[in-house]
Amino acid sequence: QVQLVESGGGLVQAGGSLRLSCAASGRTFSMYAMGWFRQAPGKEREFVAAISRGGSVTYYADSVKGRFTASRDNAKNTLYLQMNSLKPEDTAVYYCAATQIGRTYSTREADFGSWGQGTQVTVSS
Numbered sequence: 001q002v003q004l005v006e007s008g009g010g011l012v013q014a015g016g017s018l019r020l021s022c023a024a025s026g027r028t029f030s031m032y033a034m035g036w037f038r039q040a041p042g043k044e045r046e047f048v049a050a051i052s053r054g055g056s057v058t059y060y061a062d063s064v065k066g067r068f069t070a071s072r073d074n075a076k077n078t079l080y081l082q083m084n085s086l087k088p089e090d091t092a093v094y095y096c097a098a099t100q101i102g103r104t105y106s107t108r109e110a111d112f113g114s115w116g117q118g119t120q121v122t123v124s125s
Helices: none
Strands: 004-008 011-012 017-023 031-037 046-051 058-060 067-073 079-085 094-098 119-124
Touching: 004 094, 017 031, 017 094, 017 119, 031 067, 046 067, 046 079, 058 067, 058 119, 079 094
Parallel strands: 011 119
Antiparallel strands: 004 017, 017 079, 031 046, 031 094, 046 058, 067 079, 094 119
């Protein structure tokens, strides 16, 4: 399986931006479609964004569409999540995840076999 490590979280004011990174190791990164998920305090983990193996296809949760952008650099084995116009309700632990599912991408947690440890994003009002 691929090993994943997130970074880039932190404290930011509402309206600000952050870029999360997810470094992959252990297996060929380009074999995996990737996803971003988040879990806010007291809530279930939820889907945020998905990206295909080559990076040409992306899909977003309605709550982040137009504000967040997922991308990847397969040469650097790294996944990114650019987060703009952040809101207090974006506060959560953000996780990257990898899947070898046969489809172009997935939004279902159960399809992802490898997960990072998470990085905290806190947006103050």
